[in-house]
Amino acid sequence: MTTPESESILPPEPAYAGGTLAPSAETHDSHYKVSLDVFEGPLDLLLYLIKQDEIDIYDIRIERITSQYMSYLDAIRTLNISLAGEFLVMAANLCYLKSRMMLPKHVQPPEEEAEEEDPRWDLIRQLIEYKKFKEAARELGEKEAIRQNQFTHSPDPIQSDEEGERPLDEGVGIFDLIRAFQKVLDRLKTGEGLGEIVDDRYTVADKIELLQQLLAPGSTYPFTALFDDATTKHEMIVTFLAVLELMKLNVLQTRQERVLGEIVIYRPAS
Amino acid sequence: MQLIQIVEALIYAAPEPVTTSEIAKAVRRAAADSDLPEARAWESLPEAEVAHVIDDLAQSLSEGGHAIELRETSSGWRFMTRVEYGDWIRALLPEMRPEKLSPAALETLALIAYRQPITKADIEAVRGVSVDAMLQKLIDRDLVHISGRADLPGRPMLYETTSTFMEHFDIKSLDELPNATELRRVPLPSASSPRTESQETSLLPGIEP
């Protein structure tokens, strides 16, 4: 399959419009490494070469454009960059056109439909169509940029007299907790080292007692803040297990105002 | 309580854009159940009156010098911050940095947008490259969907843009596309021989990979 796997939905890093691309075969590596990703396909490359030469699309000189195209591909190949199949198909097509153009008119093999038509015509038409849509794509990109400067709000809580109408009020699943916990661990992982204290000084029972002191009946506490003071992963796990234990005993509850929002630990008054 | 406030609350609270007719229908329904004396009149609220109220609301927001405006998208009305505050908002929310589509994605989308419904082979005929992977990515991002199969040998799939596409580019209708009249008519080089679709069809009909 010829699918260019590098074709990403996100833009390539280097800007095509930068104009630093020199298509001569002598130029060295980095340009070509950059450029292959920059061209969206063989038609795009051809348009670029035509623009460089400042010639009219209707007036392409096949011989010249073919040799430019080929030297471009050669340069890419010497760098051992794998080439999408489409670029090679176009190369073959160009060589074929070139050889046809070189023959005197009366010995040119008859094309199927096009009787008197210029053999370049198919390619020219394709280039023109492609160019129109390339332009349309650029305009879409401009619309996108404007749109992305406008923001809408995420669905918000609606105030109403009745409590309990909010979709996520019934407590958070254990999975949300595990995920939140994972987030804390990840953050710890990317932060500085966990310290070298090896002594496992905390037990779940200790932490249960601590949590009960921390949370007076009727009060709340942000879930992630429970781990702010933890110095080891072990301590965090123990704290987490203590929370789970207290939840099982109905001493603590969890709340989350919105999906993926901050989880809050709550200790009911009774 | 006034109608303009109800409309404002409704547009604000709706998780997705709402159309004038949806608002009118909803107000009529809710008015019938309401105890408010002023609600009587809204039980037969015509859509035209809602349209009028929406105009008033949009105007009062812009005259009041607000940073938020009422905008009509392809799927209805919604509040949005004005363009000029984009940089300020991103300073608060660096994670909201927009993900711009690549030129290759834009080219493919442009072709689908202007020529829909279109087959993969026809897209490839213009772009000159294989678009399998790209189409899959666009489908995953809900910018494109499969609308059916063409009445051609091999029954190739047909692709169309989605309402997410319209929202992403802030386009209300396809006629609003830049240069629409010209590009939607341009005769395209089309795939000379319809290529057979790859595994995706044979493997799991109905479940797209």
Added chain:
Amino acid sequence: MQLIQIVEALIYAAPEPVTTSEIAKAVRRAAADSDLPEARAWESLPEAEVAHVIDDLAQSLSEGGHAIELRETSSGWRFMTRVEYGDWIRALLPEMRPEKLSPAALETLALIAYRQPITKADIEAVRGVSVDAMLQKLIDRDLVHISGRADLPGRPMLYETTSTFMEHFDIKSLDELPNATELRRVPLPSASSPRTESQETSLLPGIEP
């Protein structure tokens, strides 16, 4: 451009409530990068001034007869619809279009439906992309649930569709799925070497969700 508008835009666009100090910090940061002449003054914007502007904003909203008000929650400021519109909105919202599933979500759901119980690794082997977030969304919407753990290294979780799924798609049993007998047997790529689940399993043995 005025400070009050910037503050309005920031509070509106933020996905979570924002505090006065977060707003002040964001404005200072963006002002430093801004070309606007009026932004100079905001580079050293004190929090107290933001607090003042927030008061003005809240007041202008309530005096303007809006259905939306600025409220301070435990974690910061946010806009909310006023209490008195709660009933209306609640009556109106069911009229709204339900949020639709994205194609990517549907694919994942379909795979689970036909191949349940299935591990995440096997879903990913077929879809070729990570499906963590997608699975979570499906679980959040009660279309999919975890039915247990596979008897494989790492004891990966197994996913199944729920009764909500059956209701949503209006089927009484899984045999009623289109093409069930065939699709449930189609050979699919599966995770060649079952991956070990991430820490959640290894770290916390004994906590079965």
